[in-house]
Amino acid sequence: MTTSRLRTxxxxxxxxxxxxxxxxxxxxxxIVARMPVADFLAVRFVVAALAMLLLFPRRVWRLGPTGIGxxxxxxxxxxxxxxxxxxxxxxxxxxxxxxxxxxxVVFTPILATLLLRQQLPGRIWIAVLxxxxxxGLLSLHGLSxxxxxxxxxxxxxxxxxxxxxxxxxxRAEDALGLSAVQMVAIAxxxxxxxxxxxxxxxxxxxxxxxxxxxxxxIAGAGAMLVQTWAQAHLPATRAAIVMTTEPVFAAVxxxxxxxxxxxxxxxxxxxxxxxxMYLVELAPRRRAVDGLPAEAMHHEV
Numbered sequence: 001m002t003t004s005r006l007r008t009x010x011x012x013x014x015x016x017x018x019x020x021x022x023x024x025x026x027x028x029x030x031i032v033a034r035m036p037v038a039d040f041l042a043v044r045f046v047v048a049a050l051a052m053l054l055l056f057p058r059r060v061w062r063l064g065p066t067g068i069g070x071x072x073x074x075x076x077x078x079x080x081x082x083x084x085x086x087x088x089x090x091x092x093x094x095x096x097x098x099x100x101x102x103x104x105v106v107f108t109p110i111l112a113t114l115l116l117r118q119q120l121p122g123r124i125w126i127a128v129l130x131x132x133x134x135x136g137l138l139s140l141h142g143l144s145x146x147x148x149x150x151x152x153x154x155x156x157x158x159x160x161x162x163x164x165x166x167x168x169x170x171r172a173e174d175a176l177g178l179s180a181v182q183m184v185a186i187a188x189x190x191x192x193x194x195x196x197x198x199x200x201x202x203x204x205x206x207x208x209x210x211x212x213x214x215x216x217x218i219a220g221a222g223a224m225l226v227q228t229w230a231q232a233h234l235p236a237t238r239a240a241i242v243m244t245t246e247p248v249f250a251a252v253x254x255x256x257x258x259x260x261x262x263x264x265x266x267x268x269x270x271x272x273x274x275x276x277m278y279l280v281e282l283a284p285r286r287r288a289v290d291g292l293p294a295e296a297m298h299h300e301v
Contacts, residue, residue, distance in 0.1 A: 003233075010230035014242045017226045020219045022249025027211050034208055035201055037086040038193040042200040045079070045187040047216035048224075052180035059177035070169050071178045074162060075185025081158035082186065083193050084151050091148025100152035102135040102247060107160035108240035115164060124237055127276040131244045134272030137265045160240065166228060167236035175229035182224055241276050248273050 031040055053060065063071065085101055105128055112118045170178060194200040203209045231239050247269075255262050 006233045010233040011242055013226045013230045014234070014239060015245060017223045017230075018243050018246040019249045020223055021246050022251075023253050024215055024219050025250045026253065027215065031203075031208055031211050031215075032086075034204055036194075036197075037090065038083065038190060039200040040203075040212065041082055041086065041190040042187065042194050043202060044212055044216045044220055045183060045190050046200075047213065048221035049180070049183040049187040051217060052176075052183050052221050052225075056176045056180050059174075060180050061177075063174060063177040063181065067174060067178060068181050071181025072185045074166055074169070074178070075182035076189055077158050077162045077165070078182060079186040079189030081155040081162065082190065084155035084158065088148040088151035088155065091146065091151070100149055101156050101159070102244055103132070103153060103156040104160040104163065105131045105135070105240050105244045107157050108163050109237045111157075111160050111164045112236050116168060118235075118237075120237060124241075127241050128237075130272045131241055131276035134269040134276065135244060135247060137269030137272065163231070163240050163243075164236045167231040167234070167239065170228050170232045172229055172232040175225060175232060179221070179225040179228045182228070183221055244273050244276065 028040075060068070088100070109118075109120050109124060109128055113120065191200065203212050227239075234242075251269075
């Protein structure tokens with residue numbers, strides 16, 4: 001399979017992953033109203049970790065000590081980010097949390113430049129600006145900077161670090177094993193957060209269990225697997241910009257489920273985010289069609 005086709009599949013995979021994430025906003029709100037946030041995260045990621053270990057034990061073994069160590073580091077970064085984000089969410093409006101979390105689209109190219117010495121073309125920085133403006137329109141109705149915002153921004157920095165390091169370390173053949181090890185580390189971090197009150201409380205009824213299972217297997221284990229594989233084929237900054245479609249999907253699901261109404265802010269914000277995606281995904285392909293060899297563009301990002 002050609003590099004161009006693999007990148008297309010990786011982009012479509014990330015879009016499917018962010019759609020799954022976007023579908024969970026209403027569901028999470030219902031679940032955390034009935035069980036503590038840390039307990040929900042612990043149960044969710046323990047289920048995801050067990051499922052992946054049962055399905056891919058040989059893939060984990062093949063990683064070797066170095067690969068397992070990398071997976072544990074990546075999972076720990078992601079797990080702490082999850083906790084910071086949810087603690088911040090308890091203190092601020094969900095819309096502000098969505099914007100602050102989405103700021104990983106800004107932090108990712110900065111970290112890629114600082115840590116990996118990557119030289120990014122101007123259109124990537126323009127795409128970052130468009131995506132940030134789009135996130136603002138989708139999420140913000142006024143912003144007060146308090147503890148909750150700072151916690152959420154800290155989680156965004158960690159999400160960006162996870163994206164950059166995952167892109168640097170992952171290989172397509174290691175995606176299954178690396179995803180499983182990351183899930184184990186996330187489960188350990190979130191489980192540790194429940195220890196001060198005696199360990200995780202289980203979901204109270206069948207309906208909540210079904211929601212947790214969806215979050216664990218589809219939006220948890222499945223999404224991590226897709227992201228790990230996709231980032232073996234996409235540069236970190238491009239992956240981050242594609243992933244900013246999450247609030248777009250969240251808005252679509254919110255309108256479809258009747259929990260929100262369509263507004264000009266949704267339309268304008270979604271258009272800006274999609275414009276950012278156009279700059280990093282479709283514009284280079286059109287240049288290739290118009291005569292610039294695809295190989296020449298693989299060094300742009």
